[in-house]
Amino acid sequence: MNYRLLFSVAAGLSLLPCLLPVAEAYDLDAGRQTYSTNCVACHGVSGRADADSPVVEALGVMPADFSDALFNSREPAGDWEMVIKYGGYALGLAEQMPAHGEALSDEDIQNVTAYVKSMVDTSAYPPGEMNLFLPIRTKKAFPEDEYVYKGRFTNQDGEDAWKNVLEFEKRVGKRGQLIVELVHESEGDVSELTEAEVGYKQALSFSDTHVLSGAAVVAVPIEADGDGELQTYLAYGQILSPSWIFQSSLRLKFPFEGADDGSAELAGIVHWVHSPWPRRVFPGLELVAEQPFRSSNGDLEWAAMPQVRIGLTRGGHVALNLGVEVPLSDQAWDERVYVTLLWDFADGSFFQGW
Ligand code: HEC
Structure with a gap:
């Protein structure tokens, strides 16, 4: 597995729009x-x-x-x-x-x-239909207003580890979104605020069935060692049919110490949206592949992440994501479990609609 595979997958994804249902005409x-x-x-x-x-x-x-x-x-x-x-x-x-x-x-x-x-011209704004479920690793393309807590528990030899991420995302203008993240990690006695991330995402292309965005994020260490890194990604969302959605992202990470010590990550997920009611359990299957730019920095790592999205409020603006990571290549840990809690604050206060 190598770049050629990564890019042929990406090329295959770009053909998806051809398979799409045509929008119905209303009176x-x-x-x-x-x-x-x-x-x-x-x-x-x-x-x-x-x-x-x-x-x-x-x-x-x-x-x-x-x-x-x-x-x-x-x-x-x-x-x-x-x-x-x-x-x-x-x-x-x-x-x-x-x-x-x-x-x-x-x-x-x-x-x-x-x-x-039709009461107002919304053609310059990505449609809300494209605000798809938040996956664990695949980056979301839709620009929105959201608070997200992401927890990752790693069971490994020695001390188990937790990574906690708090994200604040704010819609800016017609197609933009500001991203602010705080990362905390703990392993045994060590517990530190590792880094802060600040970024911007912009929807580059969209329709009623797809959205493509580009983003750049700068990660600066707080208590952790290192100089930080620049991350850029393309994120893509696609409605495949009334009950299937697909999302994918290609993310490049460039450490400031040496850009070629970075890596490329390709991720994709399919969710089964079996009900129009938001307060349901929606299963999804995600695949992630990460390849260091330099082979001396390791081999391709890839994993499957079965997960569920659980709408908590009646309108689904507060939701939980639970998932596990199943490694498909060698890795240093035994199991990883993910918990995500998200609150779409454009749709109401956290306590509304339970
Ligand atoms: C008796 C008054 C009343 C009538 C009649 C009424 N609505 Fe509403 N509607 C409301 C109120 C009040 C809200 C706001 C609910 C909220 O924000 O919690 C609302 C909310 C909505 C929303 C949701 C907007 C959102 O916040 O996402 C839609 C869509 C809507 N109405 C469409 C309609 C349509 C279409 C009709 C006619 C078929 C209709 N309403 C008739 C009072 C009414």
């Missing part, structure tokens, strides 16, 4: 009709609720503004269809948003969702 006029009859009183003609209207005042919560392009783009249409059908409460939002599943057919709901989505 926007029918959607507008449904909207004027059923939604306008609370959500307003333009999609922005009128704060002075007695109906809106009586609600006690302000419906979100559909005419805000960032907000409108970042919420997947499928999630909105669920909210419209089953009501706000069922998806962790306010119960003042009524369920329309009795009054409206699924087709009406799809049309009115498409109409609401």
